[in-house]
Amino acid sequence: MADITDPENTIIVTLKDGDVVIQLLPDVAPKHSERMKELARAGAYDNVVFHRVIEGFMAQTGDVANGNAEQNFDIRRAGTGGSDLPDLPAEFSKLPHDRGTLGAARSANPNSANSQFFINFRDNHFLNGQYTVYGRVISGMDFVDAIVRGEPPTTPDRMIKVRVAADA
DSSP: OOOOSOGGGEEEEEOSSOEEEEEEOTTTOHHHHHHHHHHHHTTTTTTEEEEEEETTTEEEEOOTTTOBTTSSOOTTTTTSOOOSSOOBOOOOOSOOOOTTEEEEOOOSSTTOBOSOEEEESSOOGGGTTTSOEEEEEEEOHHHHHTSOOBSSOSSOOEESEEEEGGGO
16 A cells, blocks of 8 residues: 555545555645545445446546445436535646546536546546546556446446545
């Protein structure tokens, strides 16, 4: 596992193959970073599927309303919701959407991000300035690369457990 220097701003996502460690960027996107910690601490991300996984692009998850594989789950609805918390304003920055960065998923409205996020499989600089970057994978990117592909995947992978490193 990675050397965690700021446990309060580090997220550990347990996948089927191992842990993915994400360093949040509260200095760049404080509202998005805080939201991820709030939902992780509430257990809202646990068992949520990766509902949109595009080869050579990214893996998207975080629909806490419709993506929990333990609920009455319908993969066709996953990706259409968020949390019961208000949407977040965009926190665009100069940080590029490089491989391993975490981006806030949203609708066409730039201020509609809520709970969903994606992890870039490669540099996706065409997203720069259009989607909030608020974290980066510092360990376990090989586990992200192994997530089952599909829009949606037939048998989607899920985030088994998501926690803040300070709480682990």
